[in-house]
Amino acid sequence: MGPEQFQALVLGWFELHGRKNLPWQISPTPYRVWLSEIMLQQTQVATVIPYFERFIQQFPTVTALAEASLDDVLHYWSGLGYYARGRNLHKTATIIVNEYQNKFPDNVVELVELPGIGRSTAGAIASLSMQQAEPILDGNVKRVLCRFFAIQGWSGSAAVLKKLWRLSEQYTPEKKTRNYNQAMMDIGATVCRRSKPTCPLCPLKGHCTALKHNLVAELPTPKKREKLPVKKVYWLILKNKQKILLNQRAPVGLWGGLWVFPEFETLQELQKWCQNEGVDLTEALTIDEKRHTFSHYHLDYTPIVCSMLDVHSKIEESKTTRWHETNSHVKIGLPKPVSALISQLSN
Structure with a gap:
């Protein structure tokens, strides 16, 4: 299946089933999208929503976040885990206020230079809040692509990541990128789930290589688990x-x-x-x-x-x-x- 047909199926599904009322989708400013993307790393949407709402109430703007003490920021982050995310939020807010006059950079190249912002998060900020045609590759998108194309190997390895980014770039449309990227994340989160995926409800089921060859349960290839010390x-x-x-x-x-x-x-x-x-x-x-x-x-x-x-x-x-x-x-x-x-x- 070529990119155009793939995009049409994904966007068609989004119109009917996509998530459109998440708190950060209401007035999707760069600040709100950035905050939600950082919180959603390693954390489920249902867990993030109350944290996001409390955080945005306390720090409604990037300026408010930059002016807060780190203690205050970490207090509102407490319970979400992976606390480097909270520290990097504070660092990045300070940089945006001091070096960018309270405005987020409007391009991925500069966004990825900020603490805690990787390529996928930068792509999400650019596409979801600025409507730029930038690809993303979060955990949900990785899972959809790994299964659709039956990509073997741990998705965190350099070789597999390179292949996935190439596919994400190739299949991301020039127009309606915001809806497409949100749809890919939604399909991964609600249909093409890690466990108990609902393949009959997937818009891509007719062309999914993993489904065709009965590989859905095996993909994405998990990282080899070592006994924790x-x-x-x-x-x-x-x-x-x-x-x-x-x-x-x-x-x-x-x-x-x-x-x-x-x-x-x-x-x-x-x-x-x-x-x-x-x-x-x-x-x-x-x-x-x-x-x-x-x-x-x-x-x-x-x-x-x-x-x-x-x-x-x-x-x-x-x-x-x-x-x-x-x-x-x-x-x-x-x-x-x-x-x-x-x-x-x-x-």
Whole structure:
């Protein structure tokens, strides 16, 4: 099937079944499209919608986002995971305000130079908000193309990516690009799903190579899964009346810039730290070990709760250490496991 027939089927399906009322589709400005595309990386639409609405209410413009503190931004990002996305949003907003006079670049070449914006996200911003004829290749589009053309090999590999980009460029129309790109994402998200695809409802079913050769369940080829390593740590939850001690992580890496409990690799390290800081662990409560899984390792953490009654403790606040009021309205970025433990202890 040639590009023109492919495009006609996709656009025809979109008119009848495409998603047209998602929050970011209402007034699809570059800012709103950019924000939604970053949030939708690694995250389902249903999960993103309430986060998007809260975020856009708090930061209605790129200027408002740039002027906010990183703590404030990460607070509204908390729970979405992959926190580098939140940090890059703040960086990019600052660049757009300071270097582009509050306006997004109007071309893909400049867009991809901004932190956190890859080629597909740049294509989405250009096509969905500026109606430019730019291809995209998010996870949904990859899946549709891999199945339609029966492309073997992990879609994240350089060779397969090159092939997929070539097809995306070849099949993206010069006109109605916004509708076409949205349709391809919608087909991938609602019909050509990763599991339980509804092939009988697909506009491309009559020409899909994977369907013809019974390869739908095998494609796209999954990445070879390796057993994740386990990192064990101890978290010290130090309470002083209604306050809990938190440390801010370095602004890079996992949970970068977020506030967490003091963390130790061994129980002995935790005990030594407490001894040095004048913290009595005699009445400490050890909570059962819990697990949080990142993309490349499991974090097994054992919370140790200690109420600090000694007013003469050496622990003082600094730029990266704070006594956080558990019922405070101060907005700071907290990883989900930390936020959950604070809520649990507060109740």
